[in-house]
Amino acid sequence: MNVHAAVDLKWPGLARPNGDPLRLNNQDFVAIDRDRDVKYEATYRPQALYNRANEGFRANNETFLLHEVATNLPIYREDTGPTDFHLHLPPGGFQLVLVTSGMFTFDYDGRVYSVGPGAVMLQSAIVHRQLFYTWSGLSTEENLKTPQTVVPDPISMGYSGKFLEAFVTDPTTFPNPTVVAQDQINEAETPRIAWTHSLHDRPPDAGFWLQDPLALDALFKPLAEGLIKSATPVYVRDLGIEVPSGHLVTGHIIATDPRGQSLLPKSTSAAVDAAAFAKGEVVIYRVIRGTAEFKDNAGKTFELAAGDVVTAGKNSTSLVGLSENTQVLRLGLLKSMEKLRSWTPTQRDEIDGLAGKIITQKDIRPLRTEGKPVGYLYA
Structure with a gap:
C-alpha cells in the first residue's frame, strides 16, 4: 500500500x-x-x-x-x-x-x-x-x-x-x-x-x-463463422462486468480450443456476432495464451503472442485471426469513464x-x- x-x-x-x-x-x-x-x-x-x-x-x-x-x-x-x-x-x-x-x-x-x-x-x-x-x-x-x-x-x-x-x-x-x-x-x-x-x-x-468460470453465464458461446479467421471454431465468453462496473468497462474472452480437444466450457446457445463485444471508445486486447492476428485501419497486420497487449482507439484495430489453443482478453473502455x-x-x-x-x-x-x-x- x-x-x-x-x-x-x-x-x-x-x-x-x-x-x-x-x-x-x-x-x-x-x-x-x-x-x-x-x-x-x-x-x-x-x-x-x-x-x-x-x-x-x-x-x-x-x-x-x-x-x-x-x-x-x-x-x-x-x-x-x-x-x-x-x-x-x-x-x-x-x-x-x-x-x-x-x-x-x-x-x-x-x-x-x-x-x-x-x-x-x-x-x-x-x-x-x-x-x-x-x-x-x-x-x-x-x-x-x-x-x-x-x-x-x-x-x-x-x-x-x-x-x-x-x-x-x-x-x-x-x-x-x-x-x-x-x-x-x-x-x-x-x-x-x-x-x-x-x-x-x-x-x-x-x-x-x-x-465463476464454470457458471452458466460464463460459458463460451460460438462466434458466427467468418468473423475471425481460425482453423478451429472461435468462442466468446462475456465476463459480465459492464453493469457492476457502473458502465465503465466491458469485458470478453475470445478463444479457441486446442486442435482435437474440447477444452473450453461451452454453451449450446446460438452463435454470437461481433457486435456482442464491439463496445469501447478505447479497446485493450491482452493475449493470455497462443497467438492472435490484428489489423489496423490502414490494413497493416501484426501478430501478438502470449503476454502481449495492444491498446487502441475505437476503430484503430481489429482482431482478425486466432491460432489454436488461444485465449485473448478484450476490454472496452466506455464513454462514461x-x-x-x-x-x-x-x-x-x-x-x-x-x-x-x-x-x-x-x-x-x-x-x-x-x-x-x-x-x-x-x-
Missing part, C-alpha cells in the same frame, strides 16, 4: 475526487506492449511481481492500467503472507481481477472466496484482503514462463498464483488506505464485521461481481493518512455468509 504523511481530515474536500477530469484517447492510435520487453517489479509486496502495460497506459492519457501480477515467493515467509485489510479508491471505485493460474483466497467484505483460473472479480471500493495464494517452488525465471489460462484444470491450479488486474488510473496516484494492520486482525471477529464510509466515487449501479475525476495529491495523502481511522461504523451480521454485503463505501 502507499505510505503518505498523516494529515488532518477535511471532509468537504474528500467527499469526491476534485482533480482533473479523465479523458480517453479518442484519436486514431495503436500502442503495443510486448512481453519480451516487460519488467517484472515487486512494486508493493515482495511476493508479487508486476508487469505493466505501460505503452498503452501512456498512449491512453493514463486513464486505465492493465497489469499482470505473478506470485513469486512462498506464503510462509515473514515478509510475505496475507495482506492487511485495505481498500482501493480509484476514480469510479474500479478494480478488476482475472485469475490466470494457481489458486487464491480473498476476503471481500467478510466473505471468503477461493478462486482459480478463469475466475473474475470486480469490486467497487470494498474492504478486502488476500488470505492465501499458491506458489510452485520454481525459480523466478521458470515461474514467469508457466502458461496461463482462463479454464480451471488441475495443472494450471498447481502453478504459482497469477492474475490480470486493472484499475482506472494508476494505483500509485489514488488512495489505497490500509484499514486494519495484519497484526491487529482478530480472526474470530473481523470476518463478521464490515464498514461504511462516505469517501467514495462509485457510479450508482456499481458493486461487487464474481463470475470521462464523467470521473482524478484524486488530487492532497486528497490522496489525506485519505491515506487516515489509516485505521477510516472505519467509522461497525455492522455486525450473524454469519459472514448471510445478508447483503455492507462493506461498500456508500456516498
Whole structure:
C-alpha cells in the first residue's frame, strides 16, 4: 500500500475526487506492449511481481492500467503472507481481477472466496484482503514462463498464483488506505464485521461481481463463422462486468480450443456476432495464451503472442485471426469513464493518512455468509 504523511481530515474536500477530469484517447492510435520487453517489479509486496502495460497506459492519457501480477515467493515467509485489510479508491471505485493460474483466497467484505483460473472479480471500493495464494517452488525465471489460462484444470491450479488486474488510473496516484494492520486482525471477529464510509466515487449501479468460470453465464458461446479467421471454431465468453462496473468497462474472452480437444466450457446457445463485444471508445486486447492476428485501419497486420497487449482507439484495430489453443482478453473502455475525476495529491495523502481511522461504523451480521454485503463505501 502507499505510505503518505498523516494529515488532518477535511471532509468537504474528500467527499469526491476534485482533480482533473479523465479523458480517453479518442484519436486514431495503436500502442503495443510486448512481453519480451516487460519488467517484472515487486512494486508493493515482495511476493508479487508486476508487469505493466505501460505503452498503452501512456498512449491512453493514463486513464486505465492493465497489469499482470505473478506470485513469486512462498506464503510462509515473514515478509510475505496475507495482506492487511485495505481498500482501493480509484476514480469510479474500479478494480478488476482475472485469475490466470494457481489458486487464491480473498476476503471481500467478510466473505471468503477461493478462486482459480478463469475466475473474475470486480469490486467497487470494498474492504478486502488476500488470505492465501499458491506458489510452485520454481525459480523466478521458470515461474514467469508457466502458461496461463482462463479454464480451471488441475495443472494450471498447481502453478504459482497469477492474475490480470486493472484499475482506472494508476494505483500509485489514488488512495489505497490500509484499514486494519495484519497484526491487529482478530480472526474470530473481523470476518463478521464490515464498514461504511462516505469517501467514495462509485457510479450508482456499481458493486461487487464474481463470475465463476464454470457458471452458466460464463460459458463460451460460438462466434458466427467468418468473423475471425481460425482453423478451429472461435468462442466468446462475456465476463459480465459492464453493469457492476457502473458502465465503465466491458469485458470478453475470445478463444479457441486446442486442435482435437474440447477444452473450453461451452454453451449450446446460438452463435454470437461481433457486435456482442464491439463496445469501447478505447479497446485493450491482452493475449493470455497462443497467438492472435490484428489489423489496423490502414490494413497493416501484426501478430501478438502470449503476454502481449495492444491498446487502441475505437476503430484503430481489429482482431482478425486466432491460432489454436488461444485465449485473448478484450476490454472496452466506455464513454462514461470521462464523467470521473482524478484524486488530487492532497486528497490522496489525506485519505491515506487516515489509516485505521477510516472505519467509522461497525455492522455486525450473524454469519459472514448471510445478508447483503455492507462493506461498500456508500456516498
